[in-house]
Amino acid sequence: MTDSMPAVLGRPAELMLVEDNYGDILLTQEAFKTCKISNRLHVARDGEEALKMLRKEPPYGDQVTPDLILLDLNLPRKDGREVLAEIKGTRELAKIPVVILTGSRAELDVIRSYELNANCYIAKPIDFKQLQTVVNSIQDFWFSVVLLPSQRSREPIS
Amino acid sequence: MNERPPGAVFTDSDRSVTALREDARNGTGPHESAEQLRAVLDTAVDGIILIDALGNIRIFNPACEKLFGYQQNEVVGRNVKMLMPSPFHQEHDRYLEDYRRSGERKIIGIGREVEGRRKDGATFPMALSVGEAHHDGEQLFVGIIRDITEQNQFKEALEEGAEQLRAVVDTAVDGVILIDSRGIVRMFNPACEQLFGYWQDEVVGQNVKMLMPAPFHDEHDEYLENYRRSGERKIIGIGREVEGRRRDGTKFPMELSVGEVRHKNEPLFVGIIRDVTKRRQAEEQRELMMKRLTESDIERGHFAHVAAHDLGQSVRMVSSFCGLLSTHYGDRLDERGREYIALMAAAARTMSALLDDLVEHGRLDFEKENEAWFDADKSLTDVLGSLSETIEATHAVVTHDELPMMCASPVRFARLLQNLIGNAIKYVAPGVAPRVHVSARTTADEWIFSVADNGIGIDPKYQARIFEPFKRLHTASQYAGTGMGLAICKKIVQGFGGQLSVESRPTQGSTFTFSIKRAQEGT
Numbered sequence: 001m002t003d004s005m006p007a008v009l010g011r012p013a014e015l016m017l018v019e020d021n022y023g024d025i026l027l028t029q030e031a032f033k034t035c036k037i038s039n040r041l042h043v044a045r046d047g048e049e050a051l052k053m054l055r056k057e058p059p060y061g062d063q064v065t066p067d068l069i070l071l072d073l074n075l076p077r078k079d080g081r082e083v084l085a086e087i088k089g090t091r092e093l094a095k096i097p098v099v100i101l102t103g104s105r106a107e108l109d110v111i112r113s114y115e116l117n118a119n120c121y122i123a124k125p126i127d128f129k130q131l132q133t134v135v136n137s138i139q140d141f142w143f144s145v146v147l148l149p150s151q152r153s154r155e156p157i158s
Numbered sequence: 159m160n161e162r163p164p165g166a167v168f169t170d171s172d173r174s175v176t177a178l179r180e181d182a183r184n185g186t187g188p189h190e191s192a193e194q195l196r197a198v199l200d201t202a203v204d205g206i207i208l209i210d211a212l213g214n215i216r217i218f219n220p221a222c223e224k225l226f227g228y229q230q231n232e233v234v235g236r237n238v239k240m241l242m243p244s245p246f247h248q249e250h251d252r253y254l255e256d257y258r259r260s261g262e263r264k265i266i267g268i269g270r271e272v273e274g275r276r277k278d279g280a281t282f283p284m285a286l287s288v289g290e291a292h293h294d295g296e297q298l299f300v301g302i303i304r305d306i307t308e309q310n311q312f313k314e315a316l317e318e319g320a321e322q323l324r325a326v327v328d329t330a331v332d333g334v335i336l337i338d339s340r341g342i343v344r345m346f347n348p349a350c351e352q353l354f355g356y357w358q359d360e361v362v363g364q365n366v367k368m369l370m371p372a373p374f375h376d377e378h379d380e381y382l383e384n385y386r387r388s389g390e391r392k393i394i395g396i397g398r399e400v401e402g403r404r405r406d407g408t409k410f411p412m413e414l415s416v417g418e419v420r421h422k423n424e425p426l427f428v429g430i431i432r433d434v435t436k437r438r439q440a441e442e443q444r445e446l447m448m449k450r451l452t453e454s455d456i457e458r459g460h461f462a463h464v465a466a467h468d469l470g471q472s473v474r475m476v477s478s479f480c481g482l483l484s485t486h487y488g489d490r491l492d493e494r495g496r497e498y499i500a501l502m503a504a505a506a507r508t509m510s511a512l513l514d515d516l517v518e519h520g521r522l523d524f525e526k527e528n529e530a531w532f533d534a535d536k537s538l539t540d541v542l543g544s545l546s547e548t549i550e551a552t553h554a555v556v557t558h559d560e561l562p563m564m565c566a567s568p569v570r571f572a573r574l575l576q577n578l579i580g581n582a583i584k585y586v587a588p589g590v591a592p593r594v595h596v597s598a599r600t601t602a603d604e605w606i607f608s609v610a611d612n613g614i615g616i617d618p619k620y621q622a623r624i625f626e627p628f629k630r631l632h633t634a635s636q637y638a639g640t641g642m643g644l645a646i647c648k649k650i651v652q653g654f655g656g657q658l659s660v661e662s663r664p665t666q667g668s669t670f671t672f673s674i675k676r677a678q679e680g681t
Contacts, residue, residue: 023475030482074467103471103512106463106521126474126510127503128481 006037008145009067013039013143015028016066018050018083019101027128028070030103031101031135037143042066047078051086054093066096068142071118073102073109082110095149099138180499205284205303210296213237213254217300218404225284225305227277238301243275252494258297266290266299271306283310333412333431337366339424353412353433355405363473366429371403386425394418394427399434411438444459455523466517470510508634515642519627522649527567534561534605538596541575545583554583558596564605565677570650575609577643582611584637585668601633603676610669616662625658647672 006013015032019025025043032041042063044050050071053060069087073080077145080102087093102109105123113121122138125131142148162640199206205222209215215238218230226233226241233240239250253264269287271553276282285304290297327334327347333354336345346361354361354369361368367378381392393400398413405411413432418425480503488496538561539625542549549556556579564571575596582594616624616631627645644658647670651658655675662668 021471021475023479024471026481027478103474104467106517124474126477126507128478129483131478 004041009143009148013037013068013139014042014064014066015039016042016044016050016053016069018044018047018069018071018075018080020045020072024072024124027131028135031128034132035135035139037139039139045074046080047080047083052079054087054096059122061086067148068138069096069098069103070138071098073100073113074103081116084113084116084118097142097148099142101134168649195225205301205305207238207241207301207303207590209299209301210236211254211258211298213239213250216298222303225276225282225303226274227664232277243273243274243281246272265516272305282307286307325371333433335366335369335429335431337427337429339382339386339426341378341394343365344426350431353404353410353431354402364528369403371401371409374400375403402431402433410435428532462520463517466513466520470513473506473509473513477510480506508638512640512642515640515646519642519646519649522570522646522653527570527653529565529567531563532568532571534564534571534598534607537561537572538575541572541579544576545580546582548583550673552583552586552592554592554594556583556594556596559598561596562600562605564674566654566674570653571674573673574647574672575607577647578672579607581643581670582613582668584639585613586611587614587665600676604673605676606671606673608669608671610667612667615626615666615668616660617664618662621660621662624660
């Protein structure tokens with residue numbers, strides 16, 4: 001069940017979860033645990049920490065660049081919209097797919113997120129079974145269906 | 159010469175007499191002239207009386223007969239004072255005497271308004287002009303008399319009118335100012351005194367700009383000059399809100415309307431002034447209130463949104479961990495423990511639905527949905543698609559008329575149909591397959607839709623209540639729901655400028671009808 005490498009990467013998928021709510025972190029980790037493919041979930045607890053990790057600023061010098069970012073919108077300090085704008089406004093980070101995973105179903109949040117070039121928007125489901133389904137879909141889609149820039153850039157130039 | 163009537167010599171202002179003189183010079187005979195003069199006296203509209211130095215009447219023409227009610231033969235040769243009421247009656251002899259002695263003229267050559275006395279004793283106002291003449295060394299006086307009763311009545315009426323007008327101006331609550339074309343104040347009523355703190359005599363005769371703050375103070379002369387030259391109206395005949403300057407230098411907002419009148423070919427301007435300080439304050443107050451209300455509305459909306467989000471997060475936690483607990487540890491609990499978890503999970507789901515509805519209900523007030531033309535038929539198909547699971551599970555049959563093309567928010571219209579059809583399917587007696595029919599008709603200014611069902615119906619006494627938020631007629635175990643569905647529907651329909659109503663009897667089914675204000679095609 002575990003540890004089958006994502007075919008497109010040939011290594012475990014590196015995921016970043018930007019989430020302040022401990023319960024949500026636990027649930028997301030739990031949902032990813034039962035996933036078919038091996039992955040590593042790096043958690044940032046607020047927007048500033050997320051950006052530091054992405055920019056490999058101290059103390060995150062050894063941080064790996066994630067293949068996919070799961071971003072909550074309502075975060076303490078720098079909130080999700082600002083983080084999204086900064087990611088998409090930074091050349092080296094802009095290519096990383098960002099999945100908005102948030103409790104808000106407000107249409108305004110959805111529109112605003114896509115305007116800021118979010119790659120997709122998912123409202124957190126109410127119960128765990130549905131969250132599991134969502135996480136499975138994320139994995140299936142982003143690590144089996146699509147081609148990722150992180151994988152392409154690692155190919156030797158022929 | 160003796161035949162010549164004595165009157166012929168003195169009325170040289172009379173054109174006829176002048177003509178007679180002409181005649182005389184031209185050699186026409188005096189006899190002829192006398193006849194002509196007699197004709198003048200007989201036909202004159204004004205009364206003509208000739209008296210001698212003692213006051214004895216020599217001539218009394220027909221017009222006088224009419225005026226005084228005496229025949230000529232009753233007065234000629236008698237003293238003229240018989241035609242005068244007291245005190246002139248008694249004093250006339252003395253007047254004549256005085257004049258003879260001193261030459262001091264009281265009336266002669268002047269003319270004035272005096273009273274005449276008729277034969278019946280009644281008096282009347284008359285304009286009397288007296289001329290003096292000398293004939294053969296004799297002093298004679300001629301009086302021309304005009305009855306001015308009517309003229310006086312007219313004058314009185316005029317004066318009364320002017321007096322009334324003055325009373326209106328004096329007691330007017332609004333300030334009234336009259337200025338001439340150079341800006342000089344001609345009239346300044348008591349209300350103006352109140353408004354500006356100046357007394358009338360301090361302002362009348364001064365330039366009206368003294369009542370204006372800068373920059374109007376400096377520009378007013380120019381305005382008047384411009385208007386005189388170009389006729390271009392800045393304020394005349396229009397009225398606007400401007401500022402007035404009080405004696406103490408303070409300013410106040412006033413509504414000024416200016417009219418133009420022409421008096422003896424000179425333009426005059428009438429300004430009517432109303433102090434609008436209070437109105438302005440009331441307006442400002444109202445604006446402030448509106449702003450505060452809007453702010454508090456926005457705050458409340460924001461608050462509701464945040465509360466719903468944060469509450470939602472907590473509810474989601476409860477629900478999710480219930481799920482985890484039941485999948486990971488369910489086998490270590492007994493039946494009762496598992497039931498408790500299930501109850502907790504169900505409660506969390508209800509709360510979550512409630513929060514969603516609350517957020518949506520609030521959003522209907524704060525967010526404006528885009529309107530567009532769309533096919534209501536297509537919208538219904540989509541709604542039935544999203545209800546397909548329920549429809550299949552309940553074996554519901556939903557039929558419909560052909561629905562029109564319409565203009566509204568497509569999202570909200572769909573939500574409205576979904577809620578109403580969802581209710582129609584939900585509220586049926588156990589074991590009954592729901593039958594729902596959606597119908598539509600178009601009137602001149604509305605689209606009207608109905609959703610009719612074969613459900614349990616609604617007791618008339620509760621029918622008004624069902625549209626209020628959180629009002630439910632059933633327990634959650636009978637029929638699940640948040641109590642917000644119809645409240646949301648009502649809000650949506652109100653937003654559409656229409657009305658939502660219900661017709662129903664218990665066990666007889668319900669028909670919900672809503673109208674939507676019709677936009678014109680092509681808008």
